[in-house]
Amino acid sequence: MKQGATVYLYELAWILPSIAIPVGMLAALLVTAFGAGIHVPSVAGRIDPTRVTETAPFDQPGVVQTGPVSYEVRMIGQIWAFTPNEIRVPVGSTVTFVATSKDVIHGLFIPGANVNVMLIPGQISRVTARFDRAGEFFMACHEYCGIAHHTMGGKVIVEPRS
Numbered sequence: 001m002k003q004g005a006t007v008y009l010y011e012l013a014w015i016l017p018s019i020a021i022p023v024g025m026l027a028a029l030l031v032t033a034f035g036a037g038i039h040v041p042s043v044a045g046r047i048d049p050t051r052v053t054e055t056a057p058f059d060q061p062g063v064v065q066t067g068p069v070s071y072e073v074r075m076i077g078q079i080w081a082f083t084p085n086e087i088r089v090p091v092g093s094t095v096t097f098v099a100t101s102k103d104v105i106h107g108l109f110i111p112g113a114n115v116n117v118m119l120i121p122g123q124i125s126r127v128t129a130r131f132d133r134a135g136e137f138f139m140a141c142h143e144y145c146g147i148a149h150h151t152m153g154g155k156v157i158v159e160p161r162s
């Protein structure tokens with residue numbers, strides 16, 4: 001009787017955390033997914049990778065204002081450059097990057113902003129970030145794309161409002 005109760009307590013000491021830990025992780029996942037707005041960048045469409053420069057919106061790469069404080073960057077990645085490679089927006093802007101690759105797989109990574117996507121030939125990547133701090137943000141290719149991969153970069157310049 002007494003031994004049975006001890007075994008039961010030991011079992012309980014393992015069973016309770018083994019339920020509580022996954023429940024806690026699930027709660028953390030739900031909070032980050034729905035509360036903090038963290039999500040995997042979506043595939044925003046397909047494109048013929050051999051006709052990128054003739055296909056809208058990539059026939060006119062650059063920065064377009066889409067609202068009072070929102071901008072869209074239409075970007076092409078190719079060996080070994082981003083077009084455009086310098087983006088200027090006022091502080092507080094919400095910037096949506098719509099990007100693709102003309103040749104091999106590249107990446108678009110902006111440390112300090114919520115931007116981390118792959119640029120895959122034939123696929124359009126879309127990611128939105130808010131720039132609440134003035135300054136320069138380095139933009140890097142973070143997928144190895146050949147001999148000059150390390151030179152493939154650019155910057156987002158977030159300007160103070162006048």
Ligand code: CUA
Nearest residue numbers: 106141145149
């Ligand atoms: Cu492009 Cu590495």
